[in-house]
Amino acid sequence: MATHYVPEDFPDLVTALAASASGDTIVLDTSAALPTHDYTCALDNITIEAADGRVPVLDHTGATTAGLTITGDNWTFTGITLRNRVAGSGGSALILNGTTGHNFVACTFEGSVRALNGEGGGFTGNVYRCQFRHISVSAINTALAVNVDSCLFLRCRGSSVEIDTGNFVNCTLVGCGGSGTVAYAAVIKNSTAQDCET
Numbered sequence: 001m002a003t004h005y006v007p008e009d010f011p012d013l014v015t016a017l018a019a020s021a022s023g024d025t026i027v028l029d030t031s032a033a034l035p036t037h038d039y040t041c042a043l044d045n046i047t048i049e050a051a052d053g054r055v056p057v058l059d060h061t062g063a064t065t066a067g068l069t070i071t072g073d074n075w076t077f078t079g080i081t082l083r084n085r086v087a088g089s090g091g092s093a094l095i096l097n098g099t100t101g102h103n104f105v106a107c108t109f110e111g112s113v114r115a116l117n118g119e120g121g122g123f124t125g126n127v128y129r130c131q132f133r134h135i136s137v138s139a140i141n142t143a144l145a146v147n148v149d150s151c152l153f154l155r156c157r158g159s160s161v162e163i164d165t166g167n168f169v170n171c172t173l174v175g176c177g178g179s180g181t182v183a184y185a186a187v188i189k190n191s192t193a194q195d196c197e198t
Helices: 013-018
Strands: 003-006 025-028 033-035 039-041 047-050 057-059 068-070 076-078 081-083 092-095 099-105 108-110 114-118 123-128 131-133 138-142 146-149 152-154 159-163 167-169 172-174 180-183 187-189 192-194
Touching: 003 013, 013 025, 013 039, 081 092, 114 123, 123 138, 138 146, 146 159, 159 167
Parallel strands: 003 025, 025 047, 033 057, 039 068, 047 076, 057 081, 068 092, 076 099, 081 108, 092 114, 099 123, 108 131, 114 138, 123 146, 131 152, 138 159, 146 167, 152 172, 159 180, 167 187, 172 192
Antiparallel strands: none
C-alpha cells in the first residue's frame, strides 16, 4: 500500500489512479479543479482524501459525460467536492453499480444529473456529513443498503434519495422535489424537510 500526492507525485487524479494498486491512498494536495471525465477504475480499497487545508474539486464538465465509474469495492472519499459546472447536465458524478463498502465523509456533490449512481447493480456503504446541491435527477440511487447520516440535500430533484433498506437519519432536505424525496429507506428519523414538493 502506497500514498500518492496530487500534484506532487502525479498531475491529476486519473493519472494517479492509473499508477495505483489496490489499497493505495491518494491525497489531493490542491484546491484546483481536476478533470475526471468518464474514467473507469477496478481497484479495491482506494482512499481519496483532501490534504489538510485543501478543498479539491473533481470536475466532469461535458454535457453527458460522467465523472468516475468505480467497479472495485471499498473506496473512501473524504473532503472532496464532485461537480458539474452546468446544473442539470453531466451524467453521474460517480457510478458504483454492483459494488460494496464505499464511504463518503464530508464530501460535496453539485450540479450533476446523478451524484451517487448505483442504478442497475446498486452499491452499499455509508454517506456521512455530505452535501448534495442542485442534483437534477437523483442524489443517491441504489437498490442496495446505504446508510445516510447528517447530510444536507439542497434543491435536489427527482427521487432525491433512493436507498433500499438503508437508514436515513439526522438529515435536512431543503427545496427538494419530484417523484419522491426519500424512498425505500428502512429507517427515517431525526430528519427534516423544508419546502419540499413530495
